[in-house]
Amino acid sequence: MDKMKIGIVLYPTFGGSGVVATELGKALAKKGHEIHFITYSQPVRLGSFRENIFYHEVAVSDYPLFEYQPYETELASKMVDVVKYEKLDLLHVHYAIPHASAAFMAKQILLSQGIKIPYVTTLHGTDITLVGKDPSFEPVITFCLNQSDAVTAVSESLKKDTLEHFKTKTEVHVVPNFIQIMDEDANQVQLIRQRYALDNEPVLCHISNFRKVKRVEDVLLIFNEVNKKIPSKLLLVGDGPERANLDSLCRQLNLCDRVIMIGKVRDTAHVLGISDLFLLPSETESFGLAALEAMAMSVPVISSNTGGIPEVNVHGVTGFLSNVGDVSDMAQNAIKLLESDSLLSKFKMNALNRAKDFSLEKVLPLYERIYKQVLSK
Secondary structure (H helix, E strand, O other): OOEEEEEEEEOOOOOOOHHHHHHHHHHHOOOEEEEEHHHHHHOOOOOOOOOOOEEOOOOOOOOOOOOOOOHHHHHHEEEEHHHHHOOOEEEEEEOOOOOHHHHHHHHHHHOOOOOOOOOEEEOOOHHOOOOOOOOHHHHHHHHHHHHHHHEOOOOOHHHHHHHOOOOOOOOOEEEOOOOOOOOOHHHHHHHHHHHHOOOOOOEEEEEEOHHHOOHHHHHHHHHHHHHHHHOOEHHHHHOOOOHHHHHHHHHOOOOOOEEEEEEEEOOOOHHHOOOOOOEOOOOOOOHHHHHHHHHOOOOOOEEHHHOOOOOOOOEOOOOEEEEOOOOHHHHHHHHHHOOOOHHHHHHHHHHHHHHHHHHHHHHHHHHHHHHHHHOOO
């Protein structure tokens, strides 16, 4: 079977799992596969009309009887509908909860109607490392992993966590996150950069959803140390629960004229294109997609050494790794790079070359191979 009809179920938000699932669908469609996105709103990275791509919205009913709306049930019903009437070959669900359990329910309903539909579950991180460790979710996640026709994880670190915390009998395949390497117009980059920083001012950058696990206050503390030694600018991209704390700390450290809060951005390439260093001091990252996106724009990464980050950011080559919370070490590493033009230039080139190991062209065939294995069973 050369061309497949694939249903992709995802969270349509700015988070890494939604971005990866959307870009995967777009790339598969470009190769001639028919892709059906199934979710509650249009994925932020889906863009305009494209050939071979269809979007099916899960309408969540507002019944006064329910304190919490039964999204999982309505998602399963929508999957049944799309599989049956669009004649899908398989479902690929990103994030275990509630997508894998909804896929299992849809699979059983369709089976009762004589339709066989396999589903692939991709684990992205917090579905295992945070939500999955909650005892109230563990039996459901374990069951859904064991019922999946294939399971993938985005890093060796996440695979290890999955096998440690769940009694899964299904093999977990590691398929890393991927990136599309793009050439930026150097003149355009320079024009944008001039709006934010002087020619002699380095630009540091952080992109996240500003949750506690991202340790965004550490980003400011690192920048504070760097800025004392080398006057710089910090671009903060994103928003979330820690935003108010960031604002407060910014005023406390008297950094508000050096820190630019950009908010949520659909396409981060332009921001990364004007950056010299990327800061990722997270408590945990199952992969570190933000780091990879930075490296693909030739931006070295100063990060913690947790989870899957060391599988992406190579210490002393593409950036530096430090223990979680070691703000001083991260700041020193940043200063070391920014003080030497030749070293920074070398690390920028290394970062781009490393990012090419995770190119879409290398990763896409891994998913296609798994789909074909599942369909040949």
